[in-house]
Amino acid sequence: MTGRILSPERFEADRPRLRAVAHRMLGSLAEADDAVQETWLRASSADLGEVKNVTAWLTTVVGRVSLNMLRSRRTRREEPLEAAEAGLGAGGDPEEEALLADSVGVALLVVLDSLGPDERLAFVLHDLFAVPFDAIAPLIDRTPATTRQLASRARRRVGGATPAPAGSRAVPAADAPRQRQAVEAFLAATRGGDFEALLALLHPDVVLTADRFVVPTPEPVAVVGARTVARGAMAAAGRARFTGPALLDGRVGLVMAPHGRLRLALLLTVTDEGISRIEIIADRERLAGIEVAVLDD
Known part of the structure; x- marks a missing residue:
């Protein structure tokens, strides 16, 4: 071990990327900021002696943190519509939240929210942030081949590749x-x-x-x-x-x-x-x- 420790300055250089990963995983800017803060707490006490690519390592850490938050969310009650619209109960700036959602694409966030946590992680990390399947697989205890299938399935959902329901009014x-x-x-x-x-x-x-x-x-x-x-x-x-x-x-x-x-x-x-x-x-x-x-x- 070399005892190499992550400096605050080095972490700040990657904060925008980590925030973007967490936001696409969680859909909420406030939750994304919580995930980034948790990532810093974990990373600041870790020994980086064997880490060759700090950015890639931090991306997997924030991915794991976001995955855990996503899984635990299912046990919490949904916020009332009025609170969600006003940005209450989630913290953060509603205007910034809206601007970020618009830049990402509201439809993409909706589709991501419909995916299972493992599918969401595989798609977000690989398709949106170019993380190799070999690095994603251990985060969800899957093989790289299975992780690739999860991302592929999510990709089809994002693009609307599944057949339209019977009786739907698709536009010519x-x-x-x-x-x-x-x-x-x-x-x-x-x-x-x-x-x-x-x-x-x-x-x-x-x-x-x-x-x-x-x-x-x-x-x-x-x-x-x-x-x-x-x-x-x-x-x-x-x-x-x-x-x-x-x-x-x-x-x-x-x-x-x-x-x-x-x-x-x-x-x-x-x-x-x-x-x-x-x-x-x-x-x-x-x-x-x-x-x-x-x-x-």
């Missing part, structure tokens, strides 16, 4: 670009508080429906008319911070996912005259039945 390939353009413009107008731009996107007789878990209300809500729907969208602009485009059962829509956890899905119907229907889903059983995938760049 010819209409997909128009659908995507309308969805992205709707999100941009909502985030920007641009009432007139939003109004221009909507069919004059657009119908918005929301299940009883969205508000919540005793009964589902139905709203008709472009101005009424646009005013409602402006009032819900706070939710747009954690919202991003996604493939929902093969059609372009929007997902709202504070801290990477799916809370709402918006299905939009687009015609030549604009967005004619918006369906907002918050029912957890229905959300669980929707296949979410990441849109191609």
Whole structure:
């Protein structure tokens, strides 16, 4: 043993990468910062005598810490929707959380949240951070070949390679670009508080429906008319911070996912005259039945 110890300066040089790994593993910026701090506590007391690549070693340490946190999360109660939207109960800066989620891709965080912990680790470390399967396998007590299979399975989920459920309303390939353009413009107008731009996107007789878990209300809500729907969208602009485009059962829509956890899905119907229907889903059983995938760049 050489007694080589990691200096704070050396750790700080890798902090952005470690934070990025932990955020993609955990979906929450506050939890990611906790994982990085735990990584420092472990690394600062370790002997690095046999470590040749400190960055790679630290990446596996933060991966293991995040994996343990992910596994233990299942025993904790889910945060209420209102707390998640306000950034309460998780610490951190909600604005920074939203900006980071947007840069990563809200849909990707949603898909990652649907994976098992081992699948998630294999995909994040290998596909997003180029960690070899030989280094990942010991973290999950698997062989490199099995770890490769886990990452491959996760990759198919991210890309939406599984068949769409029976009865799903996949958009024909010819209409997909128009659908995507309308969805992205709707999100941009909502985030920007641009009432007139939003109004221009909507069919004059657009119908918005929301299940009883969205508000919540005793009964589902139905709203008709472009101005009424646009005013409602402006009032819900706070939710747009954690919202991003996604493939929902093969059609372009929007997902709202504070801290990477799916809370709402918006299905939009687009015609030549604009967005004619918006369906907002918050029912957890229905959300669980929707296949979410990441849109191609």
